[in-house]
Amino acid sequence: MMSGSRLATIARKEVRHIFRDWQTLVVVLVMPVMMMFLYGYALNADAKEIPVMIEMPSPAPETRQVADKIDASSLFSVRGTVPTASDPRELFRLHGIKALFRFPSGFARDVRRPGGARVQVLVDGSDPNLGTIIRNAAEPMLLGATLEVLGVEQPKVLDLRTLILYNPEQRSALFFVPGLMAVILLMISALLTSVAIAREKELGTMGQLLVSPLRPLEIIVGKIIPYLFLAAVDGFLILAVGRVAFGVRIAGNPWFLGACSLAYIFTALSIGLLISTLAKRQQHAMFMALGATMMPTVLLSGFIFPVASMPLPLRILSHIIPATYFLEIVRGIILKGVGLKELWTPLIVLMGEGLLLMGIAIRKFKVKL
Amino acid sequence: MEYSIRTEHLTKSFGAFTAVDHIDVAVEKGEVFGFLGANGAGKTTAIRMLCGLLAPTSGRGTVAGFDIIAETAKIRTRIGYMSQKFSLYPDLSVAENLRLYGGLYGLGGGELKDRIKEMAGFLGLGDLLPRITGSLPWGWQQRLSLACANLHRPEILFLDEPTGSVDPVSRRNFWDLIHRLSAQGTTIFITSHYMDEVEYCHRLSIMIEGRIAAIGSPRDLKREHGCATIHDLFLRLMERKSDGSPA
Numbered sequence: 001m002m003s004g005s006r007l008a009t010i011a012r013k014e015v016r017h018i019f020r021d022w023q024t025l026v027v028v029l030v031m032p033v034m035m036m037f038l039y040g041y042a043l044n045a046d047a048k049e050i051p052v053m054i055e056m057p058s059p060a061p062e063t064r065q066v067a068d069k070i071d072a073s074s075l076f077s078v079r080g081t082v083p084t085a086s087d088p089r090e091l092f093r094l095h096g097i098k099a100l101f102r103f104p105s106g107f108a109r110d111v112r113r114p115g116g117a118r119v120q121v122l123v124d125g126s127d128p129n130l131g132t133i134i135r136n137a138a139e140p141m142l143l144g145a146t147l148e149v150l151g152v153e154q155p156k157v158l159d160l161r162t163l164i165l166y167n168p169e170q171r172s173a174l175f176f177v178p179g180l181m182a183v184i185l186l187m188i189s190a191l192l193t194s195v196a197i198a199r200e201k202e203l204g205t206m207g208q209l210l211v212s213p214l215r216p217l218e219i220i221v222g223k224i225i226p227y228l229f230l231a232a233v234d235g236f237l238i239l240a241v242g243r244v245a246f247g248v249r250i251a252g253n254p255w256f257l258g259a260c261s262l263a264y265i266f267t268a269l270s271i272g273l274l275i276s277t278l279a280k281r282q283q284h285a286m287f288m289a290l291g292a293t294m295m296p297t298v299l300l301s302g303f304i305f306p307v308a309s310m311p312l313p314l315r316i317l318s319h320i321i322p323a324t325y326f327l328e329i330v331r332g333i334i335l336k337g338v339g340l341k342e343l344w345t346p347l348i349v350l351m352g353e354g355l356l357l358m359g360i361a362i363r364k365f366k367v368k369l
Numbered sequence: 370m371e372y373s374i375r376t377e378h379l380t381k382s383f384g385a386f387t388a389v390d391h392i393d394v395a396v397e398k399g400e401v402f403g404f405l406g407a408n409g410a411g412k413t414t415a416i417r418m419l420c421g422l423l424a425p426t427s428g429r430g431t432v433a434g435f436d437i438i439a440e441t442a443k444i445r446t447r448i449g450y451m452s453q454k455f456s457l458y459p460d461l462s463v464a465e466n467l468r469l470y471g472g473l474y475g476l477g478g479g480e481l482k483d484r485i486k487e488m489a490g491f492l493g494l495g496d497l498l499p500r501i502t503g504s505l506p507w508g509w510q511q512r513l514s515l516a517c518a519n520l521h522r523p524e525i526l527f528l529d530e531p532t533g534s535v536d537p538v539s540r541r542n543f544w545d546l547i548h549r550l551s552a553q554g555t556t557i558f559i560t561s562h563y564m565d566e567v568e569y570c571h572r573l574s575i576m577i578e579g580r581i582a583a584i585g586s587p588r589d590l591k592r593e594h595g596c597a598t599i600h601d602l603f604l605r606l607m608e609r610k611s612d613g614s615p616a
């Protein structure tokens with residue numbers, strides 16, 4: 001049986017700690033917003049006006065026209081034309097270009113021959129994403145441009161129409177807002193609880209709490225409640241900034257999203273608690289919490305790398321961590337506007353994990369210091 | 370005779386190492402009992418078992434008449450514990466710490482307010498109530514710890530080296546408070562390294578390597594061993610130990 005007044009005593013004390021340590025509080029509230037703007041700008045750099053150069057040994061009109069088409073495309077911006085590039089690497093280095101289109105001297109002649117002309121595209125592969133974009137775009141663009149210059153009508157054999165459901169404009173904000181919710185809520189909750197409990201062990205106040213009539217469960221619940229609120233505030237902040245600054249609207253029911261977030265925060269707090277039963281000092285707790293939450297969530301939840309394309313062991317791991325399920329839920333609610341009917345499976349897994357972890361943590365916590 | 374604390378062959382081992390080795394201690398109600406021993410003798414371990422923080426390996430004990438293994442919940446409301454480590458919240462004010470510890474023992478409202486006022490007056494903490502605990506001198510912090518441990522008026526106070534690194538004047542004041550509490554009927558179980566101050570105890574025991582080497586009133590012990598002070602007695606017992614055990 002829990003006593004409400006003892007619970008309130010502990011919770012009130014924890015709230016005092018939170019407000020006394022205002023620097024941490026500021027970090028907890030400002031960090032999510034900062035991370036959103038960082039991700040927002042980093043991911044919003046949609047590929048446009050990629051700097052390229054063209055090697056053109058004999059400026060025949062056809063070659064010129066094709067080169068102009070490259071420059072005219074919104075994807076590329078031609079920074080210059082050279083007759084010969086004896087050392088292409090030098091051009092990449094000096095002009096900061098990402099690709100070099102190398103036309104042969106007989107381009108105008110070769111295009112009219114049966115074997116066709118050979119064009120080489122040198123791509124800076126140091127940024128794999130950009131490299132892939134250039135590679136995928138170069139061939140159809142050059143082909144189209146050449147056919148147009150030659151006045152050849154493209155034979156129409158295929159009419160491909162892609163229609164993107166959910167996030168039709170492919171805006172990156174719709175992608176990183178759910179991801180950041182998953183990362184930040186988990187990190188904040190696990191980090192703050194584990195550090196708060198490790199701090200009491202380090203201070204020696206935990207022993208003082210344990211010799212009092214307070215039950216271990218009261219200590220746990222009383223300490224956790226304020227962090228539940230704090231994490232909820234963070235979740236709200238992320239959604240608010242997502243809406244105001246990035247125009248992300250919640251397609252589904254916001255209350256359902258709130259309820260699912262609380263389930264996720266509960267799971268995260270259990271992880272924090274579990275960590276605190278292992279860590280004796282605040283620093284241990286901090287590193288363990290960051291290691292156990294940040295990395296797996298960013299890498300394995302499907303936030304950045306799609307789960308389907310992971311090798312089997314990682315896919316299994318990804319199906320263990322709670323963030324994967326939460327991400328599925330948040331994306332479902334925000335992007336697709338679906339509800340409990342579609343999302344009950346991940347929600348049950350999430351809550352099951354939370355209860356299991358909390359159970360283990362409480363059992364471990366009861367063992368005397 | 371009514372005993373506040375009683376142990377029979379109380380033992381605690383950590384693996385192969387026995388920190389507390391079959392100790393028998395009986396403390397009467399209202400007594401100031403000094404629990405002495407060198408560093409690592411096993412004092413803290415024994416106190417933690419008595420407070421229900423640590424399960425004994427073997428042996429038995431009662432505190433306030435309740436079994437230290439089976440009835441820890443009943444013991445908790447009847448004891449106050451001041452651990453060897455500093456155990457207040459340094460970021461809270463003096464009043465907040467007092468209210469917190471009162472709240473843990475179910476005190477609230479006007480009763481808690483009265484107790485805090487009374488305790489603050491008793492310990493001379495009155496002017497310090499709004500101060501942040503971490504900013505107080507160490508001696509005052511120790512007084513506050515005592516106040517927190519005593520707020521719920523426990524029958525027994527366990528004080529684990531409460532006067533460690535406290536200046537001599539503050540130490541003298543602290544012992545005055547302890548005797549005033551004892552006069553009100555509180556049993557005090559206290560550890561210390563300062564042999565001069567333990568002369569004030571009603572009775573004391575000297576622990577060496579987990580065993581109780583001597584127990585009795587300071588006067589009896591000094592007479593029995595022919596020593597002028599407890600300080601000498603302590604050294605004598607330590608020497609005998611090193612003579613006796615060739616290792």
Ligand SMILES: Nc1ncnc2c1ncn2[C@@H]1O[C@H](COP(=O)(O)OP(=O)(O)OP(=O)(O)O)[C@@H](O)[C@H]1O
Nearest residue numbers: 383386388406407408409410411412413414415453
């Ligand atoms: N959890 C533990 N695991 C292993 N050994 C322990 C543990 N707790 C205490 N000990 C050992 O038991 C012995 C007694 O420790 P204890 O803290 O009871 O001594 P003490 O008399 O209080 O000493 P001090 O005057 O330094 O406070 C020490 O050697 C200590 O290293």
Ligand SMILES: [Mg+2]
Nearest residue numbers: 412413414453
């Ligand atoms: Mg000790």
